[in-house]
Amino acid sequence: MPQSSDAPAAPAAEPEATAAAPRPRPPAVRATLVASAVALLLIVAIILGSRMLRNFDSALLPYAVATVFLAFGVTYRYTVWVSEPAARRLLRQGWRTLFSRENFRKAPTALPRMIATYLGFQKFLGARSTARWAAHQLLFWGCILAAVITFPLTWGWFTFTSATGPGPSYEMRIWGFKIIGFNSADVIGWALFHGLDLAAVLVIAGAGYFLWRRLRDRTATTGQRFGYDLVPLLALIVISVTGLLLTFSAVFLHGGGYEFLALLHMVSVVFTLIYLPFGKFFHIVQRPAAVGMQLFKYSARQDEKLFTCRRCGELVDTAPYVENLRGTMRDLRLDFDEWAEYCPRCKRVLRGSAYLTRVKRGFK
Template sequence: MSEPSEALAAEPPPSPSAPSSAPPRPSAPPLTGSLPPAGPSVTARATLAGTVVSLLLIAAIVLGSRLLRDFDSALLPYAVATVFLAFGVAYRYTVWVSAPGARRLFKKGFGSFFSAANFRKAPTAVPRMIATYLGFQKFLGARSRSRWAAHQLIFWGCLLAAAITFPLTWGWFTFTSSTGSGPGYEMRIWGFKILGVNALNVVGWLMFHGLDLAAVLVIPGASYFLWRRMKDRGAITGQRFAYDLLPLICLIVISVTGLLLTFSSIFLHGGGYEFLALLHMVSVVFTLIYIPFGKFFHIVQRPAAVGMQLFKYTARQDEQVFACKRCGEPVDTAPYVENLRATMRDLKLDFNAFVEYCPRCKRVLRGNAYLAHVKKGFK
């Protein structure tokens, strides 16, 4: 196979006087990385998926709260927001996987994740990748330790808050006291007693102040990224307020107002509690509805990427490494390169030969093509 630059150099330049008999080549699609416009069928499928998921969540709320007997009506706005969240996530995810690249990532990722053959080859690979790629996100440490630490604070803080807030909002968790004012409480899940909790001991205090602990984790992490967005020139150049800054501001507002609610109840005897509760509710509801359409949507996309990492890992175990056509250095695994070429064919990108070269050789080939077709005209 000839190198791309050689193929370009082999084509003689057209004569100015010769009429052009060949039809003009269609222009290549813009490489913006955005999703193609959703057609009617994609929109219909996405709407159907969102509706089904929303109805399933409503049914789960009704059944899990024992036909709404354990449902707290004061938390109704939060519950409604989670239903909108479920619809938005299902809708956006369906549209996302309808694009050729995302669809191939989805199939290969989850196919590798649930593959019995991969489990036999590397039985510990899946839990290790879940822990390192999803949980501790070690790939971020290669960029910056401070960014990794801040991301970990946000991740574990949000995970803790979600694990507490969602079941309470849906009426799945309840804390009841026979005396009405504590300090002894019974923790029930779906109406079944799980354990007794004393609000005055360490375990009880941690359980009742879990959201405060989550806020303490989130605030420094989100503040670091907000500070970086305001100071780092590289981040400032391409950032957008609604996509990059607004999610961080929402996290900080939710966390600060949540801590102020605790401060008001303990030190101010409930002073200003109603206003703070309303402000906190508005910020939480807005953030939940915003998640499917903003930067936080990558939380939903990330599990498919874990499967793709497993796809590449198992190929390396079989020594299926694809070497650069020019220098012989390893590019990636052969199945991954072929998967990328197939995606480029789906997108009708007519330069998939460049996939066979390493990044350094791609730069060399582009430089040679520039010298052969552009630079020579200015001698």
């Protein structure tokens, strides 16, 4: 039967639901996936680099497991860190400056010089204190030397094998390929076999100074935390001292107490490697990212793009750096990004004036 003309019209067909845009993964989930991939790649590299575990020393298994956890922890925290607006903007500007053809044409040696002075010799610390700079250099290069020796040995990439020849001859091999042959009685052989002892001496000197400063200097003790400031120094000293005692036991005590010292050394090393991604040592991983920002500021200075303080006229920094800082503050939803346009001294004056005006009116 036909419908009457006043009958309600059939509802129009609803448009097909559009597919919902995929939500970005939370930083923790993304970081877990990336860290798991890096840890798996390290396990594969250990297996392949040790020639299918033929060169892998099973006694070093706890160290190897700790390094895998270290890779996971460092990657996880680094991925979470770079997901933050400030770090993401810093890395973006750094990489953009690094691959800029114009910047390379103007200053081709800028990057190597900054890597040497900012990362290697850390000249920025010398402006604070010569003693702190020297102690940091001892600690830095001692840790670098220990890591360069320990990690390949732990993974089975780096081996010493006996060789035929006059005297106690050895061959140093990496991934099974001979690199150098040497006699353990000469200077090169002694340095290769006692490289970790040299590293331990450097670390003890550097960490000992900072530990002394943490216990005696009022400016250092005021805001220090035991787990964050003292534990890393104590851990490095324990590792270094027990490592030296292992050599002392082998050379002078004919192995007396060696097993106990080896266990204590292993526990201290494993604890430090597990602690590293979540404590103060993480700045070691963050520091290279700052080289890109230093290069960014340097390239802006070459173009004389400088920004002066709105209050006193003193130089603040490069104009692109100030604008980058303002952008970061906007990303963080901070409503006072104009403060980036003031020098540090004027910021303190303005904060004090605001405190006196709004909080402690009439405070003398």
